[in-house]
Amino acid sequence: MSQREDLLEGAKKCLVEKGYSRTTARDIAAASGAHLASIGYHFGSKDNLMNTAVLEAASEWGDTFEAAVRTAEARNPHDRARALFEALFGTIPDRRPMLLASVQAVAQAQFDPDIRERLDAGYAQARLSMAAIVLGVPEEEVDEHTAASLGSVVYSLVSGYVLQAVIDPGSLPTVDQALAGLRTLAPEPGGN
């Protein structure tokens, strides 16, 4: 494995273990087995390496979750909603490190236009995917309005639960509880 890849792994590891702000260039070198100066050679700067790591971790989580939820086939939107929650609550504990990194990505995004842009693009894509999953249609058939309404609601739920789980894994409800909550909250089908 090249030092470039080693460094990225190491940076992700540090991201999870020490956090973005407390990770030093020497930490990454130590964690990856690569040499300190390789950071500059392969990534230009330590900041750049960390940002790359943070973004990769965030997109890995997105892919993992989407794959998990797509395996659960269901007939109607409501059943698919259940499948989605099951995938969400099932995936979160396994992927905690990735989630920690994702949260830090959002935090750092405010101060790095590049991170922010790419995270933004990821979010837009996620809204589309979420809507498509719940509706059970290909992404191409999801129009803008649907992505903005259904997609954004679903994605908010997902990222909101991720946040809660990151703060306190024990605070996650059961799937049934989540669905019951939704039922209480949702406006009646006829109303508006």
Next chain:
Amino acid sequence: MSQREDLLEGAKKCLVEKGYSRTTARDIAAASGAHLASIGYHFGSKDNLMNTAVLEAASEWGDTFEAAVRTAEARNPHDRARALFEALFGTIPDRRPMLLASVQAVAQAQFDPDIRERLDAGYAQARLSMAAIVLGVPEEEVDEHTAASLGSVVYSLVSGYVLQAVIDPGSLPTVDQALAGLRTLAPEPGGN
């Protein structure tokens, strides 16, 4: 105003403008007009000051939002859900700096048990409040199960939308879009 307060203000300002990781003790001193050495005197360490600032900012946002949503009286849960979204989407743009700070609080919480504990307590309280608001009852009447189901759903939506808004303020849907999304997602009242 005492330097202690000045430092806290300055730290919050830096938190928003430069981010947790890029803020130095000298930045805080400059932003607050206080003296560099006062950080040690009043807060023991720069880290401690930053953590205090991050937590204060996070709780200010919670208070602001709860106050906003409580002003909107409505008769049934669904109307209150609407009022809640209106308060949420109305409050978010004004309080963006606070939200940025909150996101950073979550990111830092992983590496500071004190932040984490207090944030956790805030989340638990928020779930209770959210459930009480939607149900239109005093917090004392909300039981654990309701907080875990309804409260956690609502809080997920809230924090999820905050996250989206922080990344891209333009991505927020309208209240009607959000409600329409909820309607699609929610399981039928009779079901499951």
Next chain:
DNA sequence: GCGATGATCGTACGTACGTCAAAATAGTCC
């Protein structure tokens, strides 16, 4: 007025940081 206590200030110390330049090594193409 005067000591005592708490707050502010000036400064400097030690250090751990990110980065760079150049040497050393590995890899590649003819």
Next chain:
DNA sequence: GGACTATTTTGACGTACGTACGATCATCGC
């Protein structure tokens, strides 16, 4: 195998960081 590039290694440089220490200053009871 020799020229050339890509990568790895070594070592160190300059600096900006957090913090500690002592001095100065305000406040207030007496």
